[in-house]
Amino acid sequence: MKLTGAEIVVQFLKDEGVECVFGYPGGAVLHIYDAFYAQEEIEHILVRHEQGAVHAADGYARATGKPGTALVTSGPGMTNAVTGIATAYMDSIPMVVISGQVSSALIGNDAFQEVDAVGISRPCVKHNFLVKDVADLASTLKKAYYLAASGRPGPVLVDIPKDVTANKTEYYYQETVKIRSYNPAEKGHSGQIKKGVELLLGARKPMIYSGGGVVLGKASEQLTAVTRLLGFPITSTLMGLGAFPGSDPQFVGMLGMHGTMEANMGMHDCDVLLAVGARFDDRVTGELSKFCPHARIIHIDIDPSSISKNVRVEIPIVGHVKPVLDEMIRMLEARKDALDPTKTREWWAQINRWRDHRCLQYATSSEVIKPQAVVEALWRATRGEAFVTSDVGQHQMWAAQYYRFDQPNRWINSGGLGTMGFGLPAALGVKRAFPDSEVVCVTGEASIQMCIQELSTAKQYDLPVKVVCLNNRYLGMVRQWQEFSYKSRYSHSYMEALPDFIKLAESYGHVGMQITQPGDVDAALEEAFAMKDRLVFMDFITDATENVYPMIEAGKGHAEMRYSPAQEMA
Amino acid sequence: MRHTIAILLENEAGALSRVAGLFSARGYNIESLTVAPTDEVSVSRLTLVTTGNDEIVEQITKQLNKLVDVIKLVELDSTEDIERELLLARVKAGSAGQRSEVKRLVDIFRGRILDVYEGGYIVELTGRGSKIDAFLEALETAQIGEVVRSGVTGIARGPKGLRI
Numbered sequence: 107m108k109l110t111g112a113e114i115v116v117q118f119l120k121d122e123g124v125e126c127v128f129g130y131p132g133g134a135v136l137h138i139y140d141a142f143y144a145q146e147e148i149e150h151i152l153v154r155h156e157q158g159a160v161h162a163a164d165g166y167a168r169a170t171g172k173p174g175t176a177l178v179t180s181g182p183g184m185t186n187a188v189t190g191i192a193t194a195y196m197d198s199i200p201m202v203v204i205s206g207q208v209s210s211a212l213i214g215n216d217a218f219q220e221v222d223a224v225g226i227s228r229p230c231v232k233h234n235f236l237v238k239d240v241a242d243l244a245s246t247l248k249k250a251y252y253l254a255a256s257g258r259p260g261p262v263l264v265d266i267p268k269d270v271t272a273n274k275t276e277y278y279y280q281e282t283v284k285i286r287s288y289n290p291a292e293k294g295h296s297g298q299i300k301k302g303v304e305l306l307l308g309a310r311k312p313m314i315y316s317g318g319g320v321v322l323g324k325a326s327e328q329l330t331a332v333t334r335l336l337g338f339p340i341t342s343t344l345m346g347l348g349a350f351p352g353s354d355p356q357f358v359g360m361l362g363m364h365g366t367m368e369a370n371m372g373m374h375d376c377d378v379l380l381a382v383g384a385r386f387d388d389r390v391t392g393e394l395s396k397f398c399p400h401a402r403i404i405h406i407d408i409d410p411s412s413i414s415k416n417v418r419v420e421i422p423i424v425g426h427v428k429p430v431l432d433e434m435i436r437m438l439e440a441r442k443d444a445l446d447p448t449k450t451r452e453w454w455a456q457i458n459r460w461r462d463h464r465c466l467q468y469a470t471s472s473e474v475i476k477p478q479a480v481v482e483a484l485w486r487a488t489r490g491e492a493f494v495t496s497d498v499g500q501h502q503m504w505a506a507q508y509y510r511f512d513q514p515n516r517w518i519n520s521g522g523l524g525t526m527g528f529g530l531p532a533a534l535g536v537k538r539a540f541p542d543s544e545v546v547c548v549t550g551e552a553s554i555q556m557c558i559q560e561l562s563t564a565k566q567y568d569l570p571v572k573v574v575c576l577n578n579r580y581l582g583m584v585r586q587w588q589e590f591s592y593k594s595r596y597s598h599s600y601m602e603a604l605p606d607f608i609k610l611a612e613s614y615g616h617v618g619m620q621i622t623q624p625g626d627v628d629a630a631l632e633e634a635f636a637m638k639d640r641l642v643f644m645d646f647i648t649d650a651t652e653n654v655y656p657m658i659e660a661g662k663g664h665a666e667m668r669y670s671p672a673q674e675m676a
Numbered sequence: 677m678r679h680t681i682a683i684l685l686e687n688e689a690g691a692l693s694r695v696a697g698l699f700s701a702r703g704y705n706i707e708s709l710t711v712a713p714t715d716e717v718s719v720s721r722l723t724l725v726t727t728g729n730d731e732i733v734e735q736i737t738k739q740l741n742k743l744v745d746v747i748k749l750v751e752l753d754s755t756e757d758i759e760r761e762l763l764l765a766r767v768k769a770g771s772a773g774q775r776s777e778v779k780r781l782v783d784i785f786r787g788r789i790l791d792v793y794e795g796g797y798i799v800e801l802t803g804r805g806s807k808i809d810a811f812l813e814a815l816e817t818a819q820i821g822e823v824v825r826s827g828v829t830g831i832a833r834g835p836k837g838l839r840i
């Protein structure tokens with residue numbers, strides 16, 4: 107049967123198993139929207155800003171592991187989507203963004219609402235397409251989903267001119283697609299894995315450093331098995347939290363700029379480092395010349411360009427993390443005799459001495475709410491099982507440090523691009539995927555205002571997430587840097603004229619709460635979570651002067667952390 | 677260090693800008709870049725000359741390989757493999773002495789004179805970039821009216837080629 111391009115888009119999405127699309131209409135996509143009108147299989151969620159659509163699709167993808175889908179119109183619709191696309195790109199999130207384009211005949215004429223979508227998005231997509239002929243539409247969409255989800259995942263943009271959505275062609279759904287110039291790595295090289303295993307077996311001060319690649323590669327089980335077999339300490343990047351259980355004694359906490367003493371000192375002193383699905387990002391390594399000075403490094407990654415990009419490694423293993431770790435497990439099991447826990451006994455004693463410093467301890471207060479205490483209370487209130495999204499700033503770091511994630515895909519934040527405004531729409535995407543789970547957005551009073559309009563989407567589509575706003579009246583992270591590096595010259599980091607968040611939440615049809623007393627934190631959370639079917643905006647008025655510790659400042663290495671004053675006294 | 681990379685690229689709209697964009701986004705140098713279709717219409721061949729230490733060039737080849745439109749690539753060995761560049765130049769030669777000197781130089785460099793006009797020649801020369809540099813250096817600066825260089829193209833020696 108012949109279908110129009112618009113009907114093909116919708117039929118293809120059904121055939122591809124897409125269950126929901128986050129979008130916003132406009133002239134160039136009106137044919138596509140008309141095709142959505144005639145069906146009920148795919149839910150369309152109308153956001154309030156295209157950035158929200160992309161972040162919501164992103165949150166959906168991070169929580170489910172399936173590609174998210176966003177639909178935007180040409181011109182301003184597409185440019186509004188760019189921040190979301192770049193956010194997904196930096197964190198390698200599988201996603202397809204369909205953008206409308208002006209009609210083919212008008213392209214290049216500075217037509218109304220025309221932008222060069224392929225050109226603008228090129229540096230922040232895994233790949234993109236301009237569909238010039240309706241005959242190529244279905245196969246292009248198939249390629250887009252294949253590229254987005256395979257290899258190192260990432261966002262793919264498909265730009266469709268309006269006339270292509272009106273033209274007709276024969277449609278059929280292709281189950282699979284091959285792209286001759288694209289062959290992502292699968293299994294790793296057995297010889298390299300063997301070498302890695304032998305190096306690990308000889309280690310006296312080993313460290314495992316895992317990253318977001320383990321979550322994306324759905325290899326949490328394998329990582330846990332390898333770590334248990336080896337009995338080594340394991341640290342994680344911001345993006346990898348939850349891939350190994352955060353409450354397990356082998357877990358030494360997050361590493362990097364705001365990592366724990368035991369993780370960062372462990373990195374500094376280790377003799378063998380196993381890096382799994384991590385990319386040696388500058389927020390993780392600190393000053394490169396001081397990074398892991400004694401370590402021989404094994405690095406597992408699906409992307410060859412991640413290997414030896416920032417840090418030279420001795421044993422690179424290019425492959426999908428899951429089959430690579432599976433093979434590693436088989437090899438380790440065959441070498442059980444060589445797994446000798448006494449070899450690392452000294453090392454564990456050292457790690458535990460670092461751990462005994464309790465570097466995350468903070469000065470508690472009965473007068474003012476400590477933000478860390480709110481995150482700890484949140485963990486208790488949700489039994490550590492919630493999906494937690496965050497925005498960017500101090501609250502993000504506190505959520506990462508104090509909410510111990512025991513499962514992968516539960517901690518959802520913009521690590522690579524650091525996009526304020528991500529948290530709320532991402533939470534809506536998660537809630538859409540897991541309506542029966544608790545979904546919490548931990549945010550700051552500044553970040554939340556960057557996509558606050560999505561409170562309206564939450565109402566319309568009944569997505570009752572919980573918002574935990576750590577309101578310190580400052581662009582807290584900016585203020586902290588100004589305190590440390592600019593002699594407390596707080597240039598434009600104070601938020602005046604804040605809205606009344608209770609009224610704001612209520613005006614969108616939600617419940618608003620303000621909590622000012624430390625003694626009320628637990629009860630407020632309990633009350634909020636008891637309202638299962640309501641979005642509750644909890645505005646916690648927190649200590650304005652609190653800082654995130656430990657911290658590695660610019661130019662410093664892992665062994666040069668700055669600790670909290672409370673810690674220094676202890 | 678100078679490196680020459682030969683690339684087979686899908687002959688798709690926008691593919692070339694992905695390559696060029698990669699270099700500007702990541703701050704790599706492009707000394708020259710040549711592109712043309714091959715015998716297989718869906719494939720273009722690029723020859724790219726870049727500079728950088730071995731680590732940078734390793735990253736460049738990995739990043740190029742990561743582009744979905746890049747089918748295959750190989751780094752040419754600049755001492756072993758064959759590299760050629762075409763020069764078209766307008767060379768001013770007013771006096772009889774200058775004219776015979778230019779003709780002599782063109783002969784030495786195995787070039788050709790394609791056109792003669794009052795006051796000079798249009799010269800064609802092919803060879804390695806260094807040969808073209810040497811020819812241009814041999815001329816007096818004032819004689820050089822216009823220089824058109826194609827950029828480097830290259831092919832590996834021996835039976836093993838770069839094909840899809």
Ligand SMILES: Cc1ncc(C[n+]2csc(CCOP(=O)(O)OP(=O)(O)O)c2C)c(N)n1
Pocket residue numbers: 497498499500501502524525526527549550551552553554576578580581582583584
């Ligand atoms: C879109 C965007 N603009 C600017 C920044 C820079 N920035 C990083 S953290 C931060 C302050 C965030 O303040 P808030 O949301 O209140 O969180 P807090 O740090 O106080 O917890 C800013 C401005 C950013 N990350 N993203």
